[in-house]
Amino acid sequence: MSVAKNTYNRVTTNSLLKMKSDGEKIAMLTAYDYTLAGLVDQAGIDVILVGDSASNVIAGHETTLPITLDQMIYHASAVIRAVKRALVVVDLPFGSYQADSKEALRSAIRIMKESGAHAVKLEGGNQERSSIERIIQAGIPVMGHLGLTPQSIYKFGTYTVRAKEEQEANQLIEDAKMLESAGCFGLVLEKVPAHLAKKVASLVSIPVIGIGAGNGVDGQVLVLHDMLGMSKEFSPRFLRRYLDLHTNIIGAIQQYTSDVKTKDFPNESEQY
DSSP states (O other), X not given: OOOOOOOOSSOOHHHHHHHHHHTOOEEEEEOOSHHHHHHHHHTXXXXXXXXXXXXXXXXXXXXXXTOOHHHHHHHHHHHHHHOSSXXXXXXXXTTSSSSOHHHHHHHHHHHHHHHOOSEEEOOOSGGGXXXXXXXXXXXXXXXXXXXXXXXXXXXXXXXXXXXXXXXXHHHHHHHHHHHHHHTOSXXXXXXXXXXXXXXXXXXXXXXXXXXXXXXXSSEEEEOHXXXXXXXXXXXXXXXXXXXXXXXXXXXHHHHHHHHHHTTOSSOGGGOO
């Protein structure tokens, strides 16, 4: 049974809670620049994540670890200038919150003040509770992130599915409950078994957004560049490519190059 989509002139954290209670799925995508963020917003997306995945897809790093707080603020500022409707959530990058709760709060405040973002997201469970609570007490909405947490990739040693074993699954459930009790308005579950993600979504009242976590959660998130098919190097099971921009963009540039070299561009109607 399909659920009618509500109309939101501006999506807020309260909007997401209502979507969950109404059974309306939440659509979330990443964006890192003004032009693409504007297109994503115009298309009616609910949440835009200015992800630390910019480290990979924009800067070309192997992991998310190298991106800095200043760089995240730069990307977030560009996105915010383009967005009229979506809720904009910004990742706290590696090293900006793990040391202590005071540093976490300072980092979150910088993102909110300097970019105009609507909320922040950070990775981790119980070990980050004090930082989460401190940020929320300052009036800043926080989204959690459990399962595969890319900032901890060197600890994991692999990008494989997390929480397949009972002990880790139980810990994930407890961490999800903790994030809810600490005041998070939602959480992302990355690369966990679908049955576990569905269970988590049923146990907490806050929206659970999945990426590689099955369809039993409250919404989905993908990296924009991946779902548009701008790269063919990344092909996890959970990724659906809606376009093949990799082929289309290369083809267009090749045609442009040919037109320039053959003196076809510009033609008589394209000059003054």
